[in-house]
Amino acid sequence: MDNAIYATLTRQAGLRREMQVIANNIANASTDGFQKEGLVFSEYVQRMDDSDLSLSMAHAEGRMIDRAQGQLTRTNGTFDLAIEGDGYFMVEAPNGPELTRAGHFTPNADGELIASDGARLLDIGGAPVFVPPDAMSVGVAADGTLSADGRAITQIGIYMPGDVNEMRRSAGVRFSVDGVVQPLEGARVVQGFIESSNVDPVTEVARMIEVQRAYEQSAKFISNEHDRILSAIDILGR
Amino acid sequence: MRALKIAATGMTAQQTRVEVISNNLANMSTTAYNARRAEFSDLHYQQLAKPGTINASDGTVLPTGVQLGLGVRPTSVSVQLSQGSLTQTNSDLDVAIEGRGYLEITMPDGPASYTRDGSLKRNGEGLIVTADGFAVAPEIVIPEDASSISINADGEVYAYFNDRVEPEVLGQFTLAAFTNERGLEAIGSNLFRETEASGPAVIGDPGTDGLGRLKQGYLEDSSVDAVREVTELIEAQRGYELNAKVITAADQMMAATSQVR
Numbered sequence: 001m002d003n004a005i006y007a008t009l010t011r012q013a014g015l016r017r018e019m020q021v022i023a024n025n026i027a028n029a030s031t032d033g034f035q036k037e038g039l040v041f042s043e044y045v046q047r048m049d050d051s052d053l054s055l056s057m058a059h060a061e062g063r064m065i066d067r068a069q070g071q072l073t074r075t076n077g078t079f080d081l082a083i084e085g086d087g088y089f090m091v092e093a094p095n096g097p098e099l100t101r102a103g104h105f106t107p108n109a110d111g112e113l114i115a116s117d118g119a120r121l122l123d124i125g126g127a128p129v130f131v132p133p134d135a136m137s138v139g140v141a142a143d144g145t146l147s148a149d150g151r152a153i154t155q156i157g158i159y160m161p162g163d164v165n166e167m168r169r170s171a172g173v174r175f176s177v178d179g180v181v182q183p184l185e186g187a188r189v190v191q192g193f194i195e196s197s198n199v200d201p202v203t204e205v206a207r208m209i210e211v212q213r214a215y216e217q218s219a220k221f222i223s224n225e226h227d228r229i230l231s232a233i234d235i236l237g238r
Numbered sequence: 239m240r241a242l243k244i245a246a247t248g249m250t251a252q253q254t255r256v257e258v259i260s261n262n263l264a265n266m267s268t269t270a271y272n273a274r275r276a277e278f279s280d281l282h283y284q285q286l287a288k289p290g291t292i293n294a295s296d297g298t299v300l301p302t303g304v305q306l307g308l309g310v311r312p313t314s315v316s317v318q319l320s321q322g323s324l325t326q327t328n329s330d331l332d333v334a335i336e337g338r339g340y341l342e343i344t345m346p347d348g349p350a351s352y353t354r355d356g357s358l359k360r361n362g363e364g365l366i367v368t369a370d371g372f373a374v375a376p377e378i379v380i381p382e383d384a385s386s387i388s389i390n391a392d393g394e395v396y397a398y399f400n401d402r403v404e405p406e407v408l409g410q411f412t413l414a415a416f417t418n419e420r421g422l423e424a425i426g427s428n429l430f431r432e433t434e435a436s437g438p439a440v441i442g443d444p445g446t447d448g449l450g451r452l453k454q455g456y457l458e459d460s461s462v463d464a465v466r467e468v469t470e471l472i473e474a475q476r477g478y479e480l481n482a483k484v485i486t487a488a489d490q491m492m493a494a495t496s497q498v499r
């Protein structure tokens with residue numbers, strides 16, 4: 001095969017990946033706290049032997065997390081929390097602390113606030129958030145201070161990674177961070193609201209059509225290239 | 239084409255959402271029913287290139303890496319706690335709870351259950367029971383010759399008689415509260431059971447300790463907001479269609495590949 005086909009094949013492989021990213025975004029269009037994913041293509045340049053020519057290929061090398069604010073939906077739940085602006089809640093996942101914006105928590109039998117899979121929500125000091133089981137009214141202030149029956153008990157931590165590029169996704173709308181995570185000053189928590197997914201279906205469908213057509217064009221190109229080589233062999237072989 | 243399978247998880251999730259919505263709408267006229275909402279979370283992510291991986295071609299370190307998600311799954315169906323509006327029924331034994339709290343119901347088998355459905359009745363022995371015939375705790379017996387019953391906001395129950403002026407005190411309704419009402423397990427017939435997640439029932443008199451008050455002659459409507467449910471239904475239906483569209487697109491991409499020759 002010649003280089004034109006190789007370059008086009010790398011393009012197709014990248015487009016299939018991008019399609020998978022779009023499919024995952026659309027599948028999570030109703031997932032609370034989900035932040036949509038993008039893919040970054042880079043050029044992969046290879047020098048051809050003993051000449052100044054080079055061959056350029058496309059390679060899906062990086063990804064980005066779109067941290068735009070999702071819509072806040074009122075639920076009136078005491079332990080439904082949404083973050084306005086930047087920042088993440090920290091929960092204690094099996095493999096260490098993880099960040100999330102999915103703010104639907106419930107107290108367990110011990111009075112600790114947990115996410116739907118049992119991971120405990122952590123406060124500003126990294127300890128589990130505890131709500132007294134006999135508390136009649138629980139309020140959460142904008143700075144994350146949690147009070148039961150009017151007495152401040154603890155402050156729910158809102159964190160931000162030092163470098164957002166170090167965030168890795170894990171199941172359950174969460175991110176694990178390899179580097180430093182610091183508490184975020186001036187974060188705003190809203191009680192009784194849940195942040196919806198920030199996936200915009202219109203944009204995703206537009207991207208999807210684009211990807212699909214680009215993929216079909218690449219396939220057409222490979223087909224034409226194939227015919228071109230065939231006819232070249234045909235003519236030269238006469 | 240993993241996009242096919244990912245979109246399929248999306249369709250399944252939206253289908254669950256439609257099922258929850260249809261149950262809400264079916265219970266639009268159920269006394270004291272609280273609407274429920276399906277919640278989702280994303281699935282595992284595949285690490286194609288870890289952040290920090292050394293790029294083979296030129297030795298640079300990848301800042302973000304490539305991770306591809308594998309779709310979505312429904313994680314929980316949670317109750318939306320909100321007070322339904324009160325409808326006047328003018329029946330002596332209909333009590334609505336304004337605010338927090340549940341009536342405790344003694345079950346013939348097993349642990350007590352709790353309800354906010356206050357359409358109470360009087361059984362053959364004179365006992366105050368639910369519409370299904372389970373006794374309300376603490377037990378209150380209405381005398382044969384009582385002409386009318388009065389229940390005040392604090393839960394005190396009085397009986398009036400035709401041949402006397404003074405009412406007779408029959409007893410006192412109590413209410414149960416839970417730290418986490420959403421953790422209650424629904425067992426049908428408007429009844430709930432306490433679970434590990436809900437915490438134990440804290441019993442108190444109406445109007446004390448943040449508990450609600452009783453309102454005789456009223457019933458609490460369901461808190462299902464038809465407009466909201468229909469908007470959710472539209473969202474869920476469109477979500478379903480979008481995922482179906484991804485399947486179509488992925489299918490056509492595969493077709494494009496297979497038509498190369």
